[in-house]
Amino acid sequence: MNNFIFYSPTEFVFGKDTEAQTGTLARKYGARRVMVVYGGGSAVRSGLLERVERSLREADIPYCLLGGVLPNPIDTKVYEGIEVCRKEKVDMLLAVGGGSVIDTAKAIAAGVLYDGDFWDFYVGKAVVEKALKVAVVLTIPAAGSEGSGNTVITKSDTLQKLSLRAPGVLRPVFSVMNPELTYTLPPFQTACGVADMMAHIMERYFTNTKEVEISDRLCEGTLMAIIEEAIKVMKEPRNYDARANLMWCGTIAHNGTCGVGCEEDWASHFLEHEISVIYNVTHGAGLSVIFPAWMTWMTEHNVEKIAQYAVRVWGVPDSGDPKAVALEGISRLKEFFSSIGLPLTFKELGVEHPDIDLLVSNLHRNKGEFVGNYVKLTPKDSKEIYQLAL
Amino acid sequence: MNNFIFYSPTEFVFGKDTEAQTGTLARKYGARRVMVVYGGGSAVRSGLLERVERSLREADIPYCLLGGVLPNPIDTKVYEGIEVCRKEKVDMLLAVGGGSVIDTAKAIAAGVLYDGDFWDFYVGKAVVEKALKVAVVLTIPAAGSEGSGNTVITKSDTLQKLSLRAPGVLRPVFSVMNPELTYTLPPFQTACGVADMMAHIMERYFTNTKEVEISDRLCEGTLMAIIEEAIKVMKEPRNYDARANLMWCGTIAHNGTCGVGCEEDWASHFLEHEISVIYNVTHGAGLSVIFPAWMTWMTEHNVEKIAQYAVRVWGVPDSGDPKAVALEGISRLKEFFSSIGLPLTFKELGVEHPDIDLLVSNLHRNKGEFVGNYVKLTPKDSKEIYQLAL
Numbered sequence: 001m002n003n004f005i006f007y008s009p010t011e012f013v014f015g016k017d018t019e020a021q022t023g024t025l026a027r028k029y030g031a032r033r034v035m036v037v038y039g040g041g042s043a044v045r046s047g048l049l050e051r052v053e054r055s056l057r058e059a060d061i062p063y064c065l066l067g068g069v070l071p072n073p074i075d076t077k078v079y080e081g082i083e084v085c086r087k088e089k090v091d092m093l094l095a096v097g098g099g100s101v102i103d104t105a106k107a108i109a110a111g112v113l114y115d116g117d118f119w120d121f122y123v124g125k126a127v128v129e130k131a132l133k134v135a136v137v138l139t140i141p142a143a144g145s146e147g148s149g150n151t152v153i154t155k156s157d158t159l160q161k162l163s164l165r166a167p168g169v170l171r172p173v174f175s176v177m178n179p180e181l182t183y184t185l186p187p188f189q190t191a192c193g194v195a196d197m198m199a200h201i202m203e204r205y206f207t208n209t210k211e212v213e214i215s216d217r218l219c220e221g222t223l224m225a226i227i228e229e230a231i232k233v234m235k236e237p238r239n240y241d242a243r244a245n246l247m248w249c250g251t252i253a254h255n256g257t258c259g260v261g262c263e264e265d266w267a268s269h270f271l272e273h274e275i276s277v278i279y280n281v282t283h284g285a286g287l288s289v290i291f292p293a294w295m296t297w298m299t300e301h302n303v304e305k306i307a308q309y310a311v312r313v314w315g316v317p318d319s320g321d322p323k324a325v326a327l328e329g330i331s332r333l334k335e336f337f338s339s340i341g342l343p344l345t346f347k348e349l350g351v352e353h354p355d356i357d358l359l360v361s362n363l364h365r366n367k368g369e370f371v372g373n374y375v376k377l378t379p380k381d382s383k384e385i386y387q388l389a390l
Numbered sequence: 391m392n393n394f395i396f397y398s399p400t401e402f403v404f405g406k407d408t409e410a411q412t413g414t415l416a417r418k419y420g421a422r423r424v425m426v427v428y429g430g431g432s433a434v435r436s437g438l439l440e441r442v443e444r445s446l447r448e449a450d451i452p453y454c455l456l457g458g459v460l461p462n463p464i465d466t467k468v469y470e471g472i473e474v475c476r477k478e479k480v481d482m483l484l485a486v487g488g489g490s491v492i493d494t495a496k497a498i499a500a501g502v503l504y505d506g507d508f509w510d511f512y513v514g515k516a517v518v519e520k521a522l523k524v525a526v527v528l529t530i531p532a533a534g535s536e537g538s539g540n541t542v543i544t545k546s547d548t549l550q551k552l553s554l555r556a557p558g559v560l561r562p563v564f565s566v567m568n569p570e571l572t573y574t575l576p577p578f579q580t581a582c583g584v585a586d587m588m589a590h591i592m593e594r595y596f597t598n599t600k601e602v603e604i605s606d607r608l609c610e611g612t613l614m615a616i617i618e619e620a621i622k623v624m625k626e627p628r629n630y631d632a633r634a635n636l637m638w639c640g641t642i643a644h645n646g647t648c649g650v651g652c653e654e655d656w657a658s659h660f661l662e663h664e665i666s667v668i669y670n671v672t673h674g675a676g677l678s679v680i681f682p683a684w685m686t687w688m689t690e691h692n693v694e695k696i697a698q699y700a701v702r703v704w705g706v707p708d709s710g711d712p713k714a715v716a717l718e719g720i721s722r723l724k725e726f727f728s729s730i731g732l733p734l735t736f737k738e739l740g741v742e743h744p745d746i747d748l749l750v751s752n753l754h755r756n757k758g759e760f761v762g763n764y765v766k767l768t769p770k771d772s773k774e775i776y777q778l779a780l
Contacts, residue, residue: 001630002405003405003406007400009401010397011399014396015391015392015651210631211631214611214639217612217614218642225603225607241391244601245391252604260404261634
């Protein structure tokens with residue numbers, strides 16, 4: 001087991017009607033002027049935005065609004081938000097939405113207190129040393145951004161989709177999580193969230209770090225819970241308990257609970273980012289295409305942990321042939337993804353003729369000669385994995 | 391799933407040589423004058439105390455010392471510590487030790503800023519609203535106090551062993567956890583720690599709250615990891631990875647990761663506290679006697695979750711007869727406890743003739759007419775459970 005720091009200071013306030021506490025929580029965490037960041041119309045249509053605003057008014061906290069964050073969020077909205085925050089002297093960003101909204105709020109929070117271009121943080125030209133406080137009212141269990149210090153933004157002119165990790169400063173101070181808010185998510189978006197949270201765990205689980213039994217068990221247990229609850233949610237979208245279990249799984253998948261003491265991988269995420277940045281697909285759908293392809297490739301190159309996953313998560317009998325066991329596990333994962341409506345190939349993703357050479361060259365331009373850790377992928381390897389997803 | 395708050399703001403700095411960071415961490419968290427609290431001679435003999443003091447000196451943090459905390463810690467040491475803290479104007483308590491030391495430090499931290507008797511907090515006469523900061527260098531994985539807001543203290547004149555929960559103010563700001571510090575723990579103390587951390591999980595796992603799959607899976611996974619790693623540690627006390635896995639299990643068993651959204655039980659802990667306060671046995675050893683007795687009694691009164699535990703944690707085949715399945719699970723737990731040197735009966739605990747009527751009457755005097763939640767125990771029930779442990 002490697003040395004590690006576990007630090008998850010976010011206060012998660014979880015359950016029915018919890019959005020009514022938003023104003024009180026913002027006050028508790030010292031907000032004097034809030035900017036509420038949100039996306040498209042669903043937060044407005046559902047009445048959630050109005051309830052959150054009411055809660056802020058009841059707590060006597062002045063606020064301004066920044067709507068219109070798109071999925072796969074882009075830099076232009078961040079620049080807009082930074083400007084408004086400076087003008088309005090905002091000291092807390094309140095993200096009402098899913099990962100795109102939260103990630104945009106984090107980027108703004110870091111950018112407001114920085115003299116240069118916020119994009120410097122994403123390309124590694126500067127380190128985030130301070131940021132405005134970020135808080136969350138979560139509406140989509142998927143990205144785990146409500147409990148992480150990470151943010152992913154796309155630079156619209158260069159088509160770079162890059163992630164930034166600044167857990168010391170960018171973790172939300174509080175996250176309000178009401179599973180009822182997820183009742184009306186379209187089935188496809190629910191399923192994409194499932195793929196995303198499973199991927200967050202698997203990026204940590206597939207590691208060469210030995211003797212990490214507690215990490216393995218937490219990862220496996222969370223994956224098993226996600227699978228079981230996702231099946232229920234797809235059948236009964238208004239099943240509170242299933243929605244609640246799934247929502248909490250999404251958080252612990254990414255707040256550091258899973259994968260302590262392990263070298264993490266993240267190749268599948270990076271392989272996917274290149275797809276969504278060019279073809280504008282939903283991140284989770286891209287992952288349900290890429291992750292099984294990555295795992296299949298791994299059965300030839302580093303099979304051990306894939307086989308353990310098959311046995312412990314999917315209950316594949318351990319026949320003593322790790323490759324066969326692993327392939328059976330992958331087959332069950334694909335069956336599961338398919339059963340909840342997720343694509344398994346580029347074609348099913350709606351990308352009939354992906355430009356694989358472009359994907360590979362962008363990937364290694366952005367991430368360097370080698371990508372990932374479980375096996376350090378060369379451009380030749382990345383190409384083979386993309387091809388397995390055709 | 392019930393509404394819940396998950397809030398675990400402690401920064402856990404985990405791994406080899408991490409105690410050298412103590413001074414830097416104390417400075418990061420604003421300490422200006424520290425009181426180092428410790429127990430008997432082992433922290434001195436091992437050189438740990440000297441290394442921690444050096445780290446504080448290197449960070450230019452003045453400190454004073456309070457040694458001599460006993461297992462099953464008592465109020466008199468708390469009063470002593472409060473007095474010293476006030477005189478020396480201490481603003482951070484640094485506990486170097488296990489649960490007794492940490493719990494004493496927390497009691498002092500709360501008491502210093504309170505005008506009345508700190509014991510008021512434990513008997514529910516007052517609520518802890520503020521406290522000095524507490525930090526930890528952990529030497530015994532067992533109590534989980536390094537990640538919890540709880541403390542248990544015994545009032546020496548009335549023989550009341552009572553717990554206090556104040557998660558908003560008493561959670562350590564940081565906990566330094568070096569598994570190497572546990573290499574020299576005597577086997578019996580290691581085993582008692584194992585029973586304690588398993589009990590912390592089982593107190594949460596045995597619940598009537600339905601549809602808590604993610605909580606169940608996290609509890610089961612952590613229990614399985616503890617069992618596997620404990621067996622290794624008993625055989626190879628200097629196996630770093632096994633010690634590391636076990637140490638982290640002890641933390642997540644009690645920092646709130648396990649049991650989110652569940653009504654918790656805690657009857658077994660309360661049944662045990664009455665034993666250790668009268669017979670001064672080690673808490674974990676008392677638990678290894680009481681918990682199987684409590685579970686055995688439950689097979690007659692609320693078998694469902696005990697049977698699930700047997701199947702999922704111990705791999706007992708599900709025969710369709712929950713009572714038989716549950717009893718087989720309990721039998722495997724007892725076999726495991728026995729194999730690592732833990733007692734299973736009062737006699738093995740060294741208490742030949744326990745005064746069960748006294749235990750029962752003290753228990754219900756301290757905890758009220760009913761104890762626990764999985765089944766609300768009456769004095770008659772408590773007596774039957776104690777008798778099952780004879």
